[in-house]
Amino acid sequence: MNVLHFVQAFFSDGAHWHGYDGIPTRLMEHLTYSLEALALAAVIGLPIGLVTGHYNRGGTTLSLIATAGRALPSFGLLVLMTILIGFGMTPVMIPLVVLAIPPILVTTYEAVRSVDPSPVDAARGMGMPESRVLFQVELPVALPLILGGLRSAAIQIVSTATIAAYVSLGGLGRYIVDGLYQHNYEKVVGGATLVAVLALLTLGAFWAVARIAVSPGVRRSG
């Protein structure tokens, strides 16, 4: 009996494909939580990163925020919030968003700040207003790095949303946590496989988005 055997047993059991504890339901739950958290973090992190990067200010503050955000243990925060607020979506969203903001914020800031100054100067010389310099010159050039930051945030959210099953949230982590308590190793390994596959699909999705969204000129030079 090795791990692959358990995985095979999990996926071939028809009972795992239906109902509220079925794979489709849990997968949708996981995706919903992850997308909501990523959207919230992006709404907060992207504008601040773009503006601070454009004006090249606040680097010290941002790196402090990033260090603090990284230092906070997301799992601990999750349990603490659950104890303080009670069960529900809010205590789960707080750690997920706190977790995702630093990579988005810092990468966006670094990406916009380190854009080659000559095209930026050229754009100003042509009379572009600052907002167009930011959105039509700096943003396209910085896009690969910004997407990289969003990607690492997304992967962390997908992983941490798994742990959220411990505080009675749905999602794919349900299988792992329930399986551990029920001493049902088949379920544990099946859940772990699903989460890993979802994380890899996230990687793939970002790769595809980068292929489509990044301008060919930028891709060639990068």
Added chain:
Amino acid sequence: MNRFFDIPSDLQHSWLGLIGLHLREALLPVLAGLVLALPLAQLCVRFRWLYPPVLWVTTVFYAIPSLAFFVVLIDYTGQTELTVMIPLAVYSLVVLVPAIVDGVRSVPQETLAAATAMGFGPVRRYAQVQLPIAVPAIIAGLRVATVSSISLVSVGMLIGNQGALGNLLHDAQIYNRPELAWNSVLTTAVLAVLADAALVLVRVLLTPWMPSGGRGRRPKPAADRPEPAAPALKDAAR
């Protein structure tokens, strides 16, 4: 305040004992990751074609959630500390390899030529020229690996109380004592910040030729940016 440090006896450790355990479970993997990453990175520098596939494999490993990694290992190493430490070592390795490769590659060609002209063999050139110049990049990688490792140890609580300070979270729930959860979160965060600061100090000591302001300092025009690192792999707390 007394109850804050009053650790339930089922954890079999004092507060300080938990801190020691936590540091051991978090730092040993980083050390193991560093020991493995140095030769691997050197191979990637030496054979350029090796780097893209290595980067792909490490990115894929990095995407695997810690809990999934832990539980799959239970079948092989049981519900032990080792089960927590192996994934953390892998994550550290994944963060460190690109950091070291980028650092070593950023050594200017003239510097290498000068070292060769002075009669340095490949080993001495690596140890005395390339590694010291790559120190800022390596430390940048170590900082990310260490901080995330300290944060991730807590998740080990889920696989049979192997999470050191994270175990307090479980006790906080079953004994209905929120202050234990506060204790866990705050202590872990302080440990992470202190470890981070210690690494910055190590960098300042090891690279006396660099400005000590760190990355917060406004960059001087293009020339030498304080800490080159791979931005895509910068964060790891999950």
